[in-house]
Amino acid sequence: MTAPHTIRRPPPAGIATPRLMIPGPCQSRPDVLAAFQRPVTAHYGPSWARTHEEALTLLRQVLGAPWVYLLPGSGSLAIEAAVVNTFRPGQLVVIPRTGYFGRRLIEVARAHGLKVRDLAVEPDRAVDPRHVADLLPGADGVILVHVETSTGIRHPVADIAEVARQAGAAVVVDAVSSIAGEELDVQGWGVDAVAASTQKGLGCPPGLGIVALSEHGHARTLDDHPRPWYLDLTRWDREREESFDWEPHPVTMPTNLVFALIASLSTMVDRGLGEWRQERARVAEHCRERLTERGFTLVGAPADRAALVVVARCGRPADVRLHVLREAGIAIAGGLDPVRDAIRIGLMGQNGTIEMVDECTAALGTNRWPPTEASLL
Structure with a gap:
C-alpha cells in the first residue's frame, strides 16, 4: 500500500509550474x-x-x-x-x-x-x-x-x-x-x-x-x-x-x-465594488460562450451561474485531480460529486481575465476528455 505522503505520479517532464485556472487557490496579482x-x-x-x-x-x-x-x-x-x-x-x-x-x-x-x-x-x-x-x-x-x-x-x-x-x-x-x-x-x-x-x-x-x-x-x-x-x-x-x-x-x-x-x-474598493463584480460576471459569461462554441454543456440556468467558477459537462468523468493543458501550461480542475462528468474553470486572481479565458478554451479544443494535450497530475 502506498504511503499517504508518497507522490505516486510526478509532474510530466517539461511542464513548468502551471498557471492556475482552478476554483481556488488562485495566482495573486x-x-x-x-x-x-x-x-x-x-x-x-x-x-x-x-x-x-x-x-x-x-x-x-x-x-x-x-x-x-x-x-x-x-x-x-x-x-x-x-x-x-x-x-x-x-x-x-x-x-x-x-x-x-x-x-x-x-x-x-x-x-x-x-x-x-x-x-x-x-x-x-x-x-x-x-x-x-x-x-x-x-x-x-x-x-x-x-x-x-x-x-x-x-x-x-x-x-x-x-x-x-x-x-x-x-x-x-x-x-x-x-x-x-x-x-x-x-x-x-x-x-x-x-x-x-x-x-x-x-x-x-x-x-x-x-x-x-x-x-x-x-x-x-x-x-x-x-x-x-x-x-x-x-x-x-x-x-x-x-x-x-x-x-x-x-x-x-x-x-x-x-x-x-x-x-x-x-x-x-478603489475601482468600485459594483464595477468589480460586473467585470467578474463579464469574464464568466465570455468563458461560458467559448465553452459552448466548443461543444461543452454548461451546468445550470443562465440566471443561476456563478461569476468565479464555470462548470461545464464534458460527456464522461473528469478526474477531480489537476489537469494541466500541456501546450498552454494552464491548470484546470475536473469534476466533483455530484457533477463528475465536468471540468471546472476558476476565474480568480491574476488569471481571471478575458485573455486567459481565450487561451484556456483554445487549449481545450472541442468537447473531448481528456484533451490530447492534457496531463493528469
Whole structure:
C-alpha cells in the first residue's frame, strides 16, 4: 500500500509550474504578491493594530457587515466558527444539499451537535426558497452555500434569508467561493453569519479565514454556551476591546497575509465594488460562450451561474485531480460529486481575465476528455 505522503505520479517532464485556472487557490496579482513578500512584521504594536483595523474596515465594505473577524486558518475553519457562534448543540437546522460543499456543511453541523434537516437539490438548479420555507417550522436556522463550487451554481441567499427571518430562524452562509464575485450584503439581507477565505475571489494566498456578522448575528454570540477556545468570537471581541491599540486578537496573526489582503481589497474598493463584480460576471459569461462554441454543456440556468467558477459537462468523468493543458501550461480542475462528468474553470486572481479565458478554451479544443494535450497530475 502506498504511503499517504508518497507522490505516486510526478509532474510530466517539461511542464513548468502551471498557471492556475482552478476554483481556488488562485495566482495573486503582482501588487498583492509584493505586499505578501514584504519583511515580516510583528503581530502586535500600535502600527500593526492600525494595519489590522484597516483590513477589517475594507472587509466591512466588501461584505456589508458591521462585525468582521480574521482567523488564521482555512475557509473551513471560518465555517466552523460561524456555525458554533450562531447555534447551540441540539438545535435543528435546515441545510440544502447543493453539492459537494453543501454535503460538507451537513457534516460540520452534525460534528458540532446540531440536528439537520437536509433539503435535496438537483445539481443543475438553485435552491428554491419555498422549499426551504417548507422545512423551517420548528427549525432554529438555515446553513447554506452561496456558490457551490462543484456545480458552479449561485444560490439565492437574500431570498432564503427573507423566508428564514419570517420564521424566526438564523442564517449562516458559506461564501468561500462567492466573496468579491457576487453581491453579498450581510446586514442588509439579514444574514446572521458569513464565512469566507482569502484564496479565491479576494485573490490572495490561502491562510486566512473570514467571519462576518450582522448586528443580530453578533447578538447571538453573546448566548453563553461552550465553544472551542479558538473559535469563540466573544474571546476575539474581548481581545479587540482590551488591546485594540496593541494586539487586537488572541492568536498570532500571519501579518504578511493581512498586508496582501489589504492590497487586494484596496484595488476592489478603489475601482468600485459594483464595477468589480460586473467585470467578474463579464469574464464568466465570455468563458461560458467559448465553452459552448466548443461543444461543452454548461451546468445550470443562465440566471443561476456563478461569476468565479464555470462548470461545464464534458460527456464522461473528469478526474477531480489537476489537469494541466500541456501546450498552454494552464491548470484546470475536473469534476466533483455530484457533477463528475465536468471540468471546472476558476476565474480568480491574476488569471481571471478575458485573455486567459481565450487561451484556456483554445487549449481545450472541442468537447473531448481528456484533451490530447492534457496531463493528469
